[in-house]
Amino acid sequence: MTETVQERILCPVCGGPIKIDQQDKVNRCEYCASPVLGPSQSRNCVTHPDILAKEVCHVCGDLVCEDCIQKRVGEYGGKLLTIVNCDKPTCIAESDWAKPLNEEYQKLANMDWADRIDNLILRITGLGAIIMMVFELIFFIGVMFYQFLTPWSIPDISIGALGPLIMIPVAILLLNILGNLMSAILLQSALQVYVHERQMGAGITLLVILIIEVAHLLFRGLFFGLLTFPNPIFLPLMLGAFLFGTILVFVGSLMAIYIGNKKRVQLKETQEKLHLSIKP
């Protein structure tokens, strides 16, 4: 080998090429713009040469320690992203468009403690709501099946000139579509418990809809005269599934309200402690 090939330096994040423009400042990946150390750059803070740097200034590219940084939240096309700048006046001025991050607030309002319980709540309410949804879908088909394909029939209904021939299918269709819609709303709310801000509201909504849904099912049961049902397995099986789903959603919604309220109190206390009158 007479000639050594200039080997390309790869970005440690994305694998994109890095062009070394600056020897003692960070160079950025040509693709993802992640900062990479210059060939002769020290790993320590530029103002405190004996402290290992913690962040890199997004304006000047200097490495800085925790005492020399400002964290900000900048809006990029509607998304809020964190940026870091050093305490040089020019870099502060350049970063002025982004709001400084209230680190004290961030620390006090941290909700990492709820991660595991929130996951659990999402699964409990989600599973319960799915069971109830499947229940409604099967209930719909089941009632249709027994009404039209077996001798069994719901009690005669007629309103004015409309006789049972029209009113029975209409009643079955409307009441069951209503039940299906209700379980769809239930499912929708059950998935919302994973979002911090909506957890408590979703929990309360779940409880309310659950009560209406149970009442609606009982009403349908009596209205359709399901106690005279011919099949001895269908009804107990369905009721068992419904009960299981109801218990899951009920427990999940109580947990969501409890945890959601805890978060609310945490935020309120944080705001009082920091003397914030409005939400930051």
Next chain:
Amino acid sequence: MPENDGYTILDRPWGLRMIGVTQMAFGIFGLLATIGLLFATLTGAFATVGYLYSLVLFGGVAVPCLFIGNYVDDLRRWAVIAQIIYSAIAVGLSGYLLYVNGLSYNWTIPLFDFSIELAIGNVAAFIAITQTLIMFYLLIRWQAVAPAPGTIVERDKSRARLIEAGLMPSPLEPALLAPDGTTTLTPDEEQKIMDIRKVITEEGMAILCSNCNGATSLTKVEDNNTVPCDYCGVILGVGSVFVPCLNHEEYLAATTCNVCGEHFCRQCLTVQEPPVDEKWQGSAVYLCKKCFEGRYRPAVTTASLVIPIDQLFSIAGGRFSKVGQMYSSFLSAYANGMKHLWRIPLQLLKSVGKSGGGGNDNAAGVLVMIVIIIIAIPILAGILMILGAIIIIPILFYAGLIAVTVEAAKIISGTDFESVDNARVKSIHAHRKPKVKESKLRPSVRVWDDEFRQASLEHQRIKLRHDEERRQREERRRKQQQAASFWRTEND
């Protein structure tokens, strides 16, 4: 056409689409003929054998044609095989009919007091020719129309377009790079490296290779702040600060999560398209799992990347509402067409009234009969279609709810977080650009394809310019007002 394991609906040949449409048309004709035959039998124009005929027509033409036609054109192997078998049977039967009865074979179909001559021979010839063409086309283009078993075909058009572009933003080809950092290795060399590489080291903190994912100890960092990967040999730059990953203290953080700003390794970050903003420099934005799931709350506002669960229903139900829309627009188009059709019999009636007055009674009677038929058939068809809507709409509703339930089950069964590290390994193994698993939980994983991004940037620029112009206008007006009030006070 891409490599065999990556078909999308965009690879579908034009002829296949035509076959699908043709089969659907056959199916619709079969359905109409079934209804007509059933109706004729009900009114007593046919003997009881009419029921059998309509059943044969329904089960032999309407259902298979509609069913196969619906699936054959989106690259499904079984549908193509079914179509070939169906075509062969159809060619055989119509050929036999032609052989026995000849081309000029006609059926006389009784209709009230009239009868219609149906050139069954011609129909059979037409069926034989089209089905032969279909069969030959499918056999000749077998490679292109019938993906091998186990092939994954992306059938959603918008997602197919994204796959063609490569879903996860990455500058790397789906193959290992040679130590020079530019050329790619052969599959054999690649396999060797992937077999020996390790993701842990015993010598303290490690840096993860962005090429092969191997872990190289930080003790091997050279004086110029680069480190050659122990396994694949590429030269890696060293991330700006010496901070371990927040979740793995054994790995050097690759970079920060762009949302929360914490340091993470390649196993803890996922990548998305960048925000649509001129201030943003890179071609990607990195997110940790927490931020990906929208659970980080920056203290300057209340909402950042909140999970758009609200869109779940619109997305899951979208396909079904689309069918409903098509049906309703079809109905309205039908009603529209009828308006024009009815003008003809009305004019006919008018002319009968004019020429009438005790003249040719018989001719007028025939005309009235024709008018009634012309009016009655479309009305009947319309009523049938409305009845169809009464059945179809609840079915669509029901199907939509099933889709929602399936999506919800996916959501609670686990996260779809795909780390850059995982995506890289998968892309090397599959030899495809890394693809993001998308759930309905986060439909925005990649919404900004380049066109959209360009358009948004342009939109922003225009908005900025307008704001600037408005500001200047207001400035001028204020100055003028100031000037005016100045003169007024001066005059008073």
